[in-house]
Amino acid sequence: MTQETVVRRSEPAPVAPPDPGRAVGLRVAGVDKVYPTRRGEVHALSGIDLDIGAGEFVSLVGRSGCGKTTLLRVLSGLLAPTRGTVEAGGRSAWVGGRRDDAVFAEFGLVFQEANLFPWFTVVDNVALPLKLRGVSRGDRRARAIELCATVGLTGFEDSYPRELSGGMRQRAAIARALACDPSVLLMDEPFGALDAMTRDRMNLELQQIHAVSGATVVFVTHSISEAVFLADRVVLLTPRPGRIRSITPVDLPRPRAAEVEATAGFGELVVALRRELDQED
Numbered sequence: 001m002t003q004e005t006v007v008r009r010s011e012p013a014p015v016a017p018p019d020p021g022r023a024v025g026l027r028v029a030g031v032d033k034v035y036p037t038r039r040g041e042v043h044a045l046s047g048i049d050l051d052i053g054a055g056e057f058v059s060l061v062g063r064s065g066c067g068k069t070t071l072l073r074v075l076s077g078l079l080a081p082t083r084g085t086v087e088a089g090g091r092s093a094w095v096g097g098r099r100d101d102a103v104f105a106e107f108g109l110v111f112q113e114a115n116l117f118p119w120f121t122v123v124d125n126v127a128l129p130l131k132l133r134g135v136s137r138g139d140r141r142a143r144a145i146e147l148c149a150t151v152g153l154t155g156f157e158d159s160y161p162r163e164l165s166g167g168m169r170q171r172a173a174i175a176r177a178l179a180c181d182p183s184v185l186l187m188d189e190p191f192g193a194l195d196a197m198t199r200d201r202m203n204l205e206l207q208q209i210h211a212v213s214g215a216t217v218v219f220v221t222h223s224i225s226e227a228v229f230l231a232d233r234v235v236l237l238t239p240r241p242g243r244i245r246s247i248t249p250v251d252l253p254r255p256r257a258a259e260v261e262a263t264a265g266f267g268e269l270v271v272a273l274r275r276e277l278d279q280e281d
């Protein structure tokens with residue numbers, strides 16, 4: 001059995017001011033993605049235009065198959081758009097299907113599966129991106145230990161992934177994504193496989209990590225309430241082809257405690273977004 005390490009709390013602790021110099025904004029213009037398949041073309045994204053501010057937290061929601069993962073993969077440099085451009089901090093990231101690797105090297109990625117190396121300890125997993133960049137052993141261990149503390153894994157630095165719970169493994173994956181001080185953090189359903197209580201706790205912690213790191217975050221989720229809780233804006237995609245249906249600002253004050261979900265303002269946003277989704281039926 002493993003145990004969660006982070007103290008339960010309903011009030012987020014105060015956070016250090018973010019480093020505004022590091023984050024960059026993203027500009028997506030006219031992005032289409034067409035997958036050629038044996039049964040014809042699948043228009044996964046069509047005419048996506050989206051500006052995301054430096055340090056902003058944007059949630060992507062929508063029905064299964066509406067193109068959330070496709071858009072995130074385009075933003076992370078893993079998938080070339082069929083048409084359109086992506087800029088990060090004013091630099092071209094994707095133009096005409098060509099990518100600038102240097103731009104994407106500054107991004108951190110977190111997926112639904114933690115994808116840790118089972119034969120490495122937590123600290124070695126977290127430090128791996130630093131090792132790949134040639135950071136000295138001592139420096140990368142010190143930084144990885146610091147990041148373990150940021151994500152609530154102090155005391156588990158020398159554990160192996162199999163000795164951690166699902167939530168702890170995701171924390172390690174987030175710490176690894178933060179290792180290179182990313183300007184942009186792209187997260188594809190990072191808490192989708194976790195139980196509801198752990199997920200709530202991870203949402204509180206992610207809010208704090210976002211505030212401390214100052215990174216721009218794009219977060220894919222199936223959960224409307226998770227999207228609203230975390231985001232500055234919620235982008236709702238609609239399928240066949242994947243288009244932006246609406247962009248909803250979330251003006252709830254930060255830091256947000258778990259209790260915000262019981263407020264009228266939160267409830268109204270969730271209901272309005274659910275209604276929009278239902279209209280697609």
Ligand SMILES: Nc1ncnc2c1ncn2[C@@H]1O[C@H](COP(=O)(O)OP(=O)(O)OP(=O)(O)O)[C@@H](O)[C@H]1O
Pocket residue numbers: 035036037042043044062063064065066067068069070071242
């Ligand atoms: N590699 C691929 N080849 C062909 N079609 C694909 C491929 N990947 C995704 N698609 C199609 O593109 C569309 C968008 O898929 P995508 O995975 O981006 O949606 P999603 O909103 O992330 O879905 P989910 O919420 O179920 O994860 C779907 O119709 C899907 O079938």
